[in-house]
Amino acid sequence: MVNEQDSTEPAFEQLVGQLDYPMFVVTTRASDRLSGCLVGFASQASINPSRFFVGLSKKNHTFGVAQDAEYLAVHVLAREHVDLARFFGSETGDEIDKFQQCQWHEGPHGLPILDDAAAWFVGRIVRRIDAGDHLGVLMEPFDGATTPAAAEELVSFSDVKDLEPGHDA
Numbered sequence: 101m102v103n104e105q106d107s108t109e110p111a112f113e114q115l116v117g118q119l120d121y122p123m124f125v126v127t128t129r130a131s132d133r134l135s136g137c138l139v140g141f142a143s144q145a146s147i148n149p150s151r152f153f154v155g156l157s158k159k160n161h162t163f164g165v166a167q168d169a170e171y172l173a174v175h176v177l178a179r180e181h182v183d184l185a186r187f188f189g190s191e192t193g194d195e196i197d198k199f200q201q202c203q204w205h206e207g208p209h210g211l212p213i214l215d216d217a218a219a220w221f222v223g224r225i226v227r228r229i230d231a232g233d234h235l236g237v238l239m240e241p242f243d244g245a246t247t248p249a250a251a252e253e254l255v256s257f258s259d260v261k262d263l264e265p266g267h268d269a
């Protein structure tokens with residue numbers, strides 16, 4: 101006999117594996133510690149007030165720094181910079197300093213802003229939610245910039261789904 105609850109799980113996993121959602125590089129800073137990783141679990145969560153949700157894996161270096169951080173920066177990348185997205189998704193700050201191997205500058209509150217981003221915004225962390233193996237971080241966006249490249253094809257899940265993540269989820 102098929103257990104109803106079990107039978108819904110593969111359908112859900114199948115569905116989310118088929119969706120082609122946008123990918124983001126999320127960076128953060130806690131005093132002089134910088135971190136950042138590739139993120140697919142992210143979405144606008146409210147219009148008024150403006151809110152954006154980010155899911156950070158508890159195993160990631162970025163999670164550890166975000167625990168002590170007040171702000172996050174969220175970047176989208178044009179497909180021509182897919183290698184940068186892949187770098188942030190396949191390397192871990194536990195082993196290398198990613199910010200020595202990419203171009204960035206300090207943005208609001210000293211947050212690392214990637215020079216090659218097509219667009220980015222920063223937000224204050226207003227709530228942390230234990231979401232299971234990920235931490236849900238709710239942000240209040242307050243600053244950012246966009247370029248004409250943001251109208252180009254942006255990096256999405258299908259561009260990076262073959263990656264071996266720097267950390268297992």
Ligand SMILES: Cc1cc2nc3c(=O)[nH]c(=O)nc-3n(C[C@H](O)[C@H](O)[C@H](O)COP(=O)(O)O)c2cc1C
Binds near residue numbers: 136139140162163267
């Ligand atoms: C397709 C894909 C989606 C990912 N989505 C997330 C995500 O939503 N949240 C997250 O914390 N890590 C996600 N990761 C994993 C991290 O980007 C990856 O483990 C990274 O190397 C962690 O870096 P860090 O340890 O320096 O934080 C994803 C990786 C891939 C390949």
